[in-house]
Amino acid sequence: MTEIMQTGLGLLAAIQEGIPIRPPAASSIAEGVDRLHFFLTGITLFFTAVIFAIIFYFMVKYRRRSEDERPADIEGSLPLEVVWTVIPTLLVAVVFVWASSLYFENSRPPSASMEIFVIGKQWMWHLQHPEGPREINELHVPVNVPVKLTMTSEDVIHDFYIPAFRVKKDAVPGRYTSLWFQATKLGTYHLFCAQYCGADHAEMIGWVYVMTPSDYAAWLSGGARGEPMAQAGEKLFNRLGCATCHLPDGTGKGPSLVGLYGKQEKLRSGEMKLVDETLIRQAIVTPNSFLLPNYAPVMPTFQGLINEEQVLQLIAYVKSLGPEERKANSK
Amino acid sequence: MSTAVIDALPEASAQPSRVNYLNASYGIRSWLLTTDHKRIALLYLSSITLMFFVGGAFAVLMRLHLIQPQGALVEPDTYNKLFTLHGVIMIFFFLIPSIPATLGNFLVPMMVGARDLAFPRLNLLSWYIYAIGAIFTLYATISGGVDTGWTFYPPYSSTFSHTQVVPVALGVFITGFSSILTGLNFVVTIHKMRAPGLTWFRLPLFIWAIYATSIIMILGTPVVAITIFLLGLERLLHVGIFDPKIGGDPVLFQHLFWFYSHPAVYIMILPGLGVMSELVTCFSRKRIFGYSFVAFSSMAIAVISFLVWGHHMFVTGQSVYAGLIFSVLSFLVAIPSAVKVFNWTATLYKGSISYQAPMLYALGFIGLFTMGGLTGLFLASLATDVHLNGTYFIVAHFHYIMVGGAVMAYLGGIHFWWPKITGRMYPDGWARFAALVIFVGFNLTFFPQFIIGYLGMPRRYAVYPPEFQVLNVMSSAGASILGVGYLIPLIYLIWSMRYGPAAGPNPWQAKGLEWETPSPPPTENFEEIPVVTEEAYDYAAPHTGVARG
Numbered sequence: 061m062t063e064i065m066q067t068g069l070g071l072l073a074a075i076q077e078g079i080p081i082r083p084p085a086a087s088s089i090a091e092g093v094d095r096l097h098f099f100l101t102g103i104t105l106f107f108t109a110v111i112f113a114i115i116f117y118f119m120v121k122y123r124r125r126s127e128d129e130r131p132a133d134i135e136g137s138l139p140l141e142v143v144w145t146v147i148p149t150l151l152v153a154v155v156f157v158w159a160s161s162l163y164f165e166n167s168r169p170p171s172a173s174m175e176i177f178v179i180g181k182q183w184m185w186h187l188q189h190p191e192g193p194r195e196i197n198e199l200h201v202p203v204n205v206p207v208k209l210t211m212t213s214e215d216v217i218h219d220f221y222i223p224a225f226r227v228k229k230d231a232v233p234g235r236y237t238s239l240w241f242q243a244t245k246l247g248t249y250h251l252f253c254a255q256y257c258g259a260d261h262a263e264m265i266g267w268v269y270v271m272t273p274s275d276y277a278a279w280l281s282g283g284a285r286g287e288p289m290a291q292a293g294e295k296l297f298n299r300l301g302c303a304t305c306h307l308p309d310g311t312g313k314g315p316s317l318v319g320l321y322g323k324q325e326k327l328r329s330g331e332m333k334l335v336d337e338t339l340i341r342q343a344i345v346t347p348n349s350f351l352l353p354n355y356a357p358v359m360p361t362f363q364g365l366i367n368e369e370q371v372l373q374l375i376a377y378v379k380s381l382g383p384e385e386r387k388a389n390s391k
Numbered sequence: 392m393s394t395a396v397i398d399a400l401p402e403a404s405a406q407p408s409r410v411n412y413l414n415a416s417y418g419i420r421s422w423l424l425t426t427d428h429k430r431i432a433l434l435y436l437s438s439i440t441l442m443f444f445v446g447g448a449f450a451v452l453m454r455l456h457l458i459q460p461q462g463a464l465v466e467p468d469t470y471n472k473l474f475t476l477h478g479v480i481m482i483f484f485f486l487i488p489s490i491p492a493t494l495g496n497f498l499v500p501m502m503v504g505a506r507d508l509a510f511p512r513l514n515l516l517s518w519y520i521y522a523i524g525a526i527f528t529l530y531a532t533i534s535g536g537v538d539t540g541w542t543f544y545p546p547y548s549s550t551f552s553h554t555q556v557v558p559v560a561l562g563v564f565i566t567g568f569s570s571i572l573t574g575l576n577f578v579v580t581i582h583k584m585r586a587p588g589l590t591w592f593r594l595p596l597f598i599w600a601i602y603a604t605s606i607i608m609i610l611g612t613p614v615v616a617i618t619i620f621l622l623g624l625e626r627l628l629h630v631g632i633f634d635p636k637i638g639g640d641p642v643l644f645q646h647l648f649w650f651y652s653h654p655a656v657y658i659m660i661l662p663g664l665g666v667m668s669e670l671v672t673c674f675s676r677k678r679i680f681g682y683s684f685v686a687f688s689s690m691a692i693a694v695i696s697f698l699v700w701g702h703h704m705f706v707t708g709q710s711v712y713a714g715l716i717f718s719v720l721s722f723l724v725a726i727p728s729a730v731k732v733f734n735w736t737a738t739l740y741k742g743s744i745s746y747q748a749p750m751l752y753a754l755g756f757i758g759l760f761t762m763g764g765l766t767g768l769f770l771a772s773l774a775t776d777v778h779l780n781g782t783y784f785i786v787a788h789f790h791y792i793m794v795g796g797a798v799m800a801y802l803g804g805i806h807f808w809w810p811k812i813t814g815r816m817y818p819d820g821w822a823r824f825a826a827l828v829i830f831v832g833f834n835l836t837f838f839p840q841f842i843i844g845y846l847g848m849p850r851r852y853a854v855y856p857p858e859f860q861v862l863n864v865m866s867s868a869g870a871s872i873l874g875v876g877y878l879i880p881l882i883y884l885i886w887s888m889r890y891g892p893a894a895g896p897n898p899w900q901a902k903g904l905e906w907e908t909p910s911p912p913p914t915e916n917f918e919e920i921p922v923v924t925e926e927a928y929d930y931a932a933p934h935t936g937v938a939r940g
Contacts, residue, residue: 234635
């Protein structure tokens with residue numbers, strides 16, 4: 061018995077010295093997730109220990125002493141059944157409420173988040189800052205600023221995972237998903253793909269650099285790293301001929317895109333739809349999948365003609381024509 | 392512990408010379424064309440044992456490879472095939488048929504007091520279907536393998552993978568029918584062929600568990616069959632169902648897949664829970680504590696299991712509200728499982744507990760299943776699942792349930808009914824030693840993976856950052872112990888078939904109709920159909936030792 065204790069203590073010491081039991085906690089939500097995790101670990105250890113202790117006690121106390129033993133019948137006990145149904149139920153109810161409210165908080169990005177776009181591609185992460193810089197398998201972000209990632213995939217399903225931030229979300233082809241985080245500690249952290257995506261899945265990893273705001277500003281402006289996304293989008297908008305129909309005053313064959321982003325639009329079916337990244341993407345890729353009341357479905361599809369990065373640039377351009385300009389125009 | 396102790400049983404002198412199902416006829420034809428449920432059980436036993444060791448060999452190669460962060464053994468492509476085939480073979484060709492098709496096939500008719508299953512020829516057909524599915528999959532393995540993961544997520548599987556997706560998918564599709572037919576056979580047998588006096592609430596709990604499992608098999612398997620069929624269709628004919636490039640929705644596949652594959656987890660574990668109730672009662676000589684609660688908890692698990700599939704998709708971008716509902720339902724399914732553990736523990740109270748090998752497996756099961764179940768709470772909790780999903784934490788969790796739970800129960804059951812199946816005893820000392828080796832090896836293999844997972848290492852990584860090496864080496868070391876642990880029973884069980892002492896009809900002094908007939912049983916199981924006059928697990932009554940009927 062003492063040997064087992066010693067081995068256990070030795071292992072504990074090794075764990076304390078050598079093996080960490082949690083990754084660095086470098087985001088605003090990390091501590092909260094860890095608290096829940098260690099609460100659940102406590103529950104697991106407690107119940108496992110209790111059940112083991114009872115079983116060992118019974119094993120010794122009620123071991124068979126002679127071959128002819130015939131213990132008396134015990135049918136069961138309704139009060140006991142109720143107790144051990146109700147206690148776990150209450151316990152999981154507490155955990156459910158705790159975990160769900162935390163998840164609710166953690167999944168709502170603050171409105172003032174800065175935005176970065178992510179495209180997963182076999183086998184690299186392609187990141188695009190609205191100001192222009194593009195990165196591959198590296199993500200530079202300022203500390204203490206909420207960052208929202210809008211993600212998609214060029215091919216198969218990937219999953220964007222930063223363990224130190226306790227955030228993870230699939231990058232799914234054909235749609236946008238998003239996650240947000242606010243880094244709280246300067247440093248360099250792992251970035252993993254956590255959804256199996258083929259041969260080099262394990263190489264689809266990178267680093268997240270959390271920088272001071274001034275370092276980040278210097279990094280952003282350092283060197284020519286491509287033009288801002290909205291500007292690239294505007295060029296594309298003209299080159300692809302979008303501008304011939306989507307006239308800013310609304311007299312073209314297509315609706316004006318000025319001030320459209322973030323608005324509720326009425327479809328021909330009467331349904332109201334929020335104009336967000338997903339809807340704009342849908343309008344570009346499969347334009348006839350929904351109809352507008354005053355416009356004929358004449359827009360051609362751009363699927364296969366432009367890649368996900370270019371779609372994001374077009375979206376950035378449409379967003380840059382945001383509601384503010386609409387107000388300015390209508391005055 | 393390490394020396395073989397062959398228990399000299401009082402019946403050991405009586406060699407089985409009478410006609411039984413094993414010696415009733417000879418020759419390969421008499422086996423391949425048999426409609427005897429007991430012989431079909433043995434056909435299944437040998438085929439799933441083969442598949443278990445094939446799947447296990449893949450696991451050994453994986454753990455060897457992961458000793459070094461840059462990968463010690465194979466190319467990433469090969470590694471991806473290893474974990475895919477390990478998963479496909481272990482889940483579809485070992486775990487799903489394991490207890491139902493071997494012990495279930497052997498025991499359901501005997502436990503309900505019938506001469507065979509309701510549809511004996513259908514039963515043989517289901518083994519052939521299983522074998523054809525297995526051959527397809529093994530063929531695909533030899534002809535290049537498959538690298539999609541056992542989950543076959545599109546569009547990777549439908550468009551991007553260059554491996555043998557279709558043959559493997561076809562193998563899984565085919566073998567699904569074997570499971571449907573087996574489930575159907577059990578349901579009809581349990582409904583219609585119970586011996587006189589054997590009411591529903593006198594049934595052994597193993598039968599309740601098999602009944603619940605059969606319902607899942609019948610209702611769930613067609614869904615995965617359709618899903619895999621659609622996947623094959625898309626891969627071959629480019630019909631746009633799952634690939635967004637041609638108008639499909641990849642998340643739709645995940646819904647359909649998990650609608651079956653989550654209940655399938657309960658196909659794997661419920662029969663194990665049934666075996667547990669038999670073992671715990673026999674080796675503590677006690678009626679099960681709270682019979683109806685244990686019985687209904689199986690049914691509750693079967694029903695709720697169909698409503699929790701979305702917890703596999705918390706990070707796919709599924710709506711927050713859908714996440715909430717799947718989370719609460721996943722918590723609910725934990726409760727009947729907990730109730731079972733408490734009832735088994737309470738069964739030991741004031742019992743007469745002995746520690747032969749099957750009981751050691753059972754006790755090991757309770758420990759590992761408890762841990763597996765409790766770590767499930769981390770994954771039902773939305774906030775922690777976001778961090779843990781797709782990491783080694785998941786791998787550790789489901790191995791605690793499916794290996795620590797299902798395989799321990801399966802081995803416990805095999806050791807318990809082996810004397811009935813073969814008429815021979817195995818060396819109990821070796822069997823207890825193997826149970827201990829497996830328990831230790833298992834924990835060493837999978838416990839470190841909980842920590843690796845929380846530290847953030849994703850699963851299905853052929854190479855990994857060096858900081859995870861220490862824990863990975865621990866896990867690989869454990870796996871080598873576990874591997875040895877699984878080989879020991881293979882050796883002494885085969886040995887016992889020829890050299891084991893005769894077991895007699897009821898070496899454990901167990902209750903239940905299967906123990907009231909000689910070992911090995913005659914082809915027709917019972918000379919006369921027994922009439923049941925007592926409740927299940929009536930251990931308080933003195934042991935008669937006389938085979939009835």
